[in-house]
Structures are given as C-alpha cells and as structure tokens.
Amino acid sequence: MAKRTRHIKLGLFLIVDGSHEAAWRHPDATSARGMAFKRYVDVVTTADRNFFDFVFLADTLGITSDNLPMISRNARSECYDPIVLLSALAPFTQAVGLVATASTSYNDPYQVARRFASLDHLSDGRAGWNVVTSANRFEALNLSSDDLPPHEARYRRAREFVSVVKGLWDSWDDHAFVRDKESGLYFEPSKMHVLDHRGEFFSVRGPLNIPRSPQGHPVIVQAGSSEDGQDLAAATADVVFTAQDNLADARDFYAKLKARLQRYDRGEEDLIIMPGIFPVVGRTQGEAEDRFESLQSLLHPDVGIPFISRLGGLDLSGLALDDMLPSVIDATNSSKSRQKLFVATARRDSLTIRQMFMRFAGARGHLQVVGTAATIADCIEEWVSTRAADGFNVMPPLLPSSMNDFKDLVIPELQRRGLLSSAIRTGTLREKLGLRHPPDMSHVYASDRPDELPLHSRIEP
Template sequence: MLKSTRHIKLGLFLVIDGLHEAAWRHPEATSGQGMAFRRYLDIVTTADRNFFDFVFLADSLGITSDNIPMISRSARTECYDPIVLLSALAPFTKGIGLVGTASTSYNDPYQVARRFASLDHLSDGRAAWNVVTSASRFEAQNLSSDDLPPHEARYRRAREFVSVVKGLWDSWDDDAFVRDKASGLYFEPSKMHVLGHRGEFFSVRGPLSIPRSPQGHPVIVQAGSSEDGQDLAAASAEVVFTAQQNLADARDFYAKLKARLQRYDRSEDELIIMPGIFPVIGRTQREAENRFESLQSLLHPEVGIPFISRILGGVDLSGLTLDDRLPSVIDETNSSKSRQKLLVESASRESLTIGQMILRFAGARGHLQVVGTATTIADCIEEWISARAADGFNVMLPLLPGSMNEFNDLVIPELQRRGLLPSAIRAGTLRERLGLQRFPRSVPLLCRSSC
C-alpha cells in the first residue's frame, strides 16, 4: 500500500460519557460525574497528546424536550457552557484547538466576538467558534420568545451576525497597543478601527475591547448542511462539520460545497470538510460487535420513540409503535432541516421500523457508523479521503474514556502507517495546525452596512 501524502484532520466531539444515548449506563461509565472538571481534563489532555487537532463542544441553550420520561433517563440534561469549560481547559492543554458552540439566534455579535477573542488570547491562538442557529423551540422559550423564527430568517440573521463578529475582530491592527511608558501612549489611535455597523438585525459601533487575537480571527466552524447552512458555510466557514452516512452522499456534498466557494471568491483549500464518524472498535470484528450490542442493550424503552421524535425536529410520533414505520408524509421541520431529511431518507431507503430507527440512530445520530477493527475503521477513513468525500473527521466516540484509549492505541497507529497522519503532532496555532491562513486586518474604518 502506497502511503498517502494527504494528512487528515481529526476532531474530538466531546460528550462526557460518550456519544451513545445509553453510554452513561454502561458499567465502564463514571456516572454521576457529568460536571467533574477532572474528567473533561483527562479526556482532553489525552486527545492533546494523540493527534487530535481540536476538541469540539456542541451546545444548546437549555433542555430541548418536555418529555419528562425521556429526559429523566438522559445524561444530556447537564453540561457546561462551552466557553467557560474551554477557558478552564486552555491553561492545561498545549496544542489542541478549542471549538465552542455559540448560537447566532440568541446572542449578540459583540458578546460572541469578545468571548472568542478572549479564548484565543488565553489559549495562545487555539480558539474556534462553531456557528449555529438555534433549532429548538425550548431554546426560544428560555430566551423570552414563544418559538423559533423561521429557518430562513434565522440564517439571514446568522449571515449578518458572522459578518459583524469578523468586523469586530478587526477592531485593532496587530501592533496597535504600543504601551509606551515614556510617551504615555497606550495604543496608537490610527490603528483603532470603529466598525459602525447598521444592518437589518444589528447596530454595533465597536471597537472590540480586546486587542487583535493571536490568530487574527479565531477559526470559524459551521455545522449546518441545509441549503441555507451550506451558503453560510461557503461565505464564511473554514471548517464544516456535517452528517453523511454513505460515501456517495458524502462525495456529492463535498463537491457541491467546495464548488459553492467560487461564489464568494474563495478557493477549495480555504474550507475543510469534516463529517462525523462513530467508530466502535474491537481487536476483532466480533469484539467490536459485542461492544456495540452491549451499548444498544442499555437503551431504555421510554427513551426510544421520543428520542426519534426529537432528532426529527419534534415530529409527532404519538400513536405509533416500535413495529410501525414513519408516515409517508412528514411536515418539514422549522428545526434542523438537514438532519430531518437525512433520517427520513435513511428510514425510507432501508424500510426501517421505528424500533430499528432507534437502534440505528441512538449511537451515531445520523453520522457515519463503523463497527469493526482498527483496520476496518482506517479502511473507511482512507476510502472517504481518497474519494474526496472528506478532509478529515470529527470523531464521535461511543463510550468514554474506553473508546478514546482504543482509538489512540489501535486506530491512530494504523492511520500513521498509511500516511494519513504525520509522525509528529502538528505545532502552532489552530490555524497553522489546520493549514489555514492567518487573517489580515481588512475591515474599512467605518462600515454602515453589513460588512
């Protein structure tokens, strides 16, 4: 086998017990410690030593269901604010990127710009913002609204939001803060830039009250795969996290999104596409299958149908049994359109019952699922990279810390043997690790429209 000259990017999608819905019930899980900082620290520092380019923290602004029987059996009811947790992890880690989620639907640009610029300074250039539009009415109800705005309006707001944040990150030249004691000059006035933005959703004067960050701009990550989401990604994202279940669909998504970059005068190497992968690893195929089956067996019946309803965007499945199939017509959600479409198409293509959907999606949640040996998992990764279906993967481990140890001990060496990972951990800022350019300051002195 010829070694690849194309090194992949690896992210760690961090859920403290593991991604599988029943991971917290597994005998190896340290349940009852979902807020224990030491657990997060152990996992992230292990990833820091083992070729992961970043750790990724998803987030929603509240508990996104009112089905008490389901959520009372879910470990997803306790989690840190990502920016707080990543700031705490920053001084204990050396090179790993720190990706935090912040919604454009229920924040203001100035606050988000300041928080991620602060994290970039705290981490010496390792911060990234995962841009999302909130996708649950329960988030809206926690932020003084009855329901979400329409999908298109949320993305229109998001486009302006990201533009303003990027403008605020350009408030200062790199060398603006001279701090000259002899002259008494703290910063050079000509190197401060007032944004002066007035747009459809926001009026933001600026400048940002923090110097230009080590990366110029923290890396922008985006996770939407709908048409609106892809357009936002093509305009402004540098890393895209996407759910793709098979090679053909992944290749199609990759080609179309890369081609869309031309609309914004961007080249293909300015955007890194990273599907999620849910690897269940064993030293033999049978061992991997047994591990997966042990997790599946822990799914509680009361979690099942409400869980599918939730990840379909709140579709009403009341009255259906585990042996039923989805209705032939499902109303399009105002939540996550791309995830609903993916699940509905998968269920239709494979003629899945509701019970089979629960087993299919309780682990990977619509992402690529591979159950097998390190060779099997590396084969899949190499195939997707070679076929131009991915530039890397966001690794969604089933059970922590066990799956982390298996990935590091078995899969990482196999990826290195194939030339898909370097022999030494990449150094530098997150931009440098990902092969992205540092942003030059380019915002005009005064901008009164969307910048």
C-alpha cells in the same frame, strides 16, 4: 477515479460520557457526576497528546424536550457552558484546538466576538467557534420567545451575525497596543477601526475592547447542512461539520459545497469538510460487535419515539415504536438536513421507528463503523481519498475507553498509512489546520486624520 492521499484533520466531539445515548449506563462508564471537572481534563489532555487537532463542545441553551420519560433517562441534562469550560481547560493543554458552540439566534455579536477573542488570547491562538442557528424550540422558551424564528430568517440573521463578529475582530491592527511609557500613548490611534455597523438585525458601533487575537479571526466552524446552512458555510466558514452516513451522499455533499465556494471568491482549500465518525473499535471484528451490542442493549424503549422525533424534526404523535414513518412528512423548522437524512434512511431500509432508534442512537446519522482498526482506517482512507471528507470529527461511543481504543489502535494505523503525521502539529489552530491567517485591516484603512474617530461602516455581501 484519481485518489489523493494527504494528512487528515481530526477533531474530538467531546460528550462527557461518550456519544452513544446509553453510554452513561455502561459498566465501564465512570460513576463520577457529569460536571466533574477532572473527567474533562482527562479527555482533553489525552486529545492534546494524541494527534487531535481540536476538541469540540456542542451546546444547546437548555434541556431540549419536556418528555420526562426521555429526559430523565438522558445524561445531557447536566452540562457546562462550553466557553466557560474550554477557558478552564485551556491551561491544561498545549496544542489542541478548543472549539465551542455559540448560537447566532440567541446571542449578540459583540458578546460572542469578545468571548471567542478572549479564548483565543488565553489559549495562544487555539480558539474556534461552532456557529449554530439553534434548532430546538425549547431553547426559544428559555430566551424570552415562544418559538424559533423561521429557518430562513435564522440563517439570514446568522449571516449578518458572523459578518459583524469578523468586523469586530478587525477592530485593531496587529500591535496596535504600543503601551509607550515615554510618549504616554497606550494604543496607536491609526490602528483602531470602529465598525459602525447598522444592518437588518444588528446595530453595533465597536470597536471591541480586546486587542486583535493571535489568530486574527478564531476558526469559524459551521454545522448546518441544509441549502441555507451550506450557503452560510461557503460564505463564512473555515470548517464544516456534517452528518453523512454513506459514501455516495457524503461525496455529493462535498462536491457541491466545495463548488459553492466559487460564489464567494473562495478556493477549495479555504474550507475543510469534516463529517462525524462513530467508531466502535475492537481487536477483532467480534470484539467490536460485542462492544457495540453492550451499548445497544442499554437503550431504553421509552426513549425511542421522543429521541427520533426531536433529533429528526419529525411529528410522531399517535405512532407506536413498531410503526413505520407516516407517508407524508411535514417540513421541519428544526434541522432540515437531519430530517432529510433520517427519512431517507428509514425509507431506503424500510425501518420502523424502533429500528430507526437503534440505528441512530449512537451515531445520530453520522458515519458508524464497527470493526477493527484496519476496518476503520480503510473507511477513513476511502472517504478522504475519494473526496468525501478532509478529516473527521471523531465521536467516541463511550468515554474514556473508546477514545483510548481509538488512540491506541486506530491512530497508529492511520500513521502507518501516511494519513496522519507522526509528530503532533503545533501552532495556532489555523496553522494546524492549514488555514490562512486573515490579515489585519492596516492595508484597507490608512487614516491621514489621526485625531478623528475612524468609523468604517462595513458589511460583507
């Protein structure tokens, strides 16, 4: 097979204690509270200076279970609104991209378009939006609803949602705001475009009350890997996050998703595929294994069943920790791709629920590598060179120590192998990722009637 070598993209999946479920209990974890702003500043400034293209904040609209034994042992019951947090962090950083999650099921496009355009302006072009459809019914309960809409309807809404957001980001041509004191003209009327959208889910007139942002369109990330999720990505996204735990499946996912781009007249370079990697780094193999074990030993058995049930979208009622999964699994209305991965792994390796918990409590179904910097770099190199990934979303098990191990040990190894540049990439997030800058609408709409409000009804197929 032809191998390819090129610079990889690197994101940092920022969960304040680290990605391992028990990270907050570790002796090296800080005792500062989860909301302590300085903890976030320390991590993002390290990412900023150490070759990460972006930091990424996940989000759910609430506490995603009512299982008290689990949630009372979990650190994720206190977390910031991601856009607010990244806006506060932006001035502490200069280069790193800032990617926040926002749900298309529980927002309106106008608000999301405005928030991300704002973040893009105030960070000089470093904003990214992780488009999610929300997969947990407790979010619905916080947003005046009894349950999630059906999976397929969530994705249909997401498609229209993203299209409207992009249309709103095109409300103004570059340099529309002339602020000409002499003539008294604040903006150039022919450079304004009123979306005037009416669709199945949304009715949005526009324009956005914020000028076109430095990236034109902030970077769009998509993180659902079901058929519908892949279709949304192929049609609309610049970057895909995905959970893949083995090379064969990751290569298959990569090939199919890249091929799907043709349906939307897009090329392979238009979409960057970034699986997650959960790296447990040691100076020796033994040290890495000891580090992993020190986290695993802190997992509480009470968390096992609700953790697997919630993340895997699995009904485990009536089962005990040492049971196997039932032979028949009901289709989930939550995350279809994660359920598929959990069930396939459990069946393949004959895992009990307890063993599934031990397997997924750190990496959550993403690639897990426990070893030296060379072992981790080997794995990254293999995935990138055999077309399983264009880069990785790094999930440090424990923050800040695992991130420091990654920067001190793995990053120099990646640079030595020519997989990572030795200069920090600068510019907008699009430029850092090698993505196209979307042109403004001046070439599409040329008004010859300057006194009329320019209504441009438009919806992408």
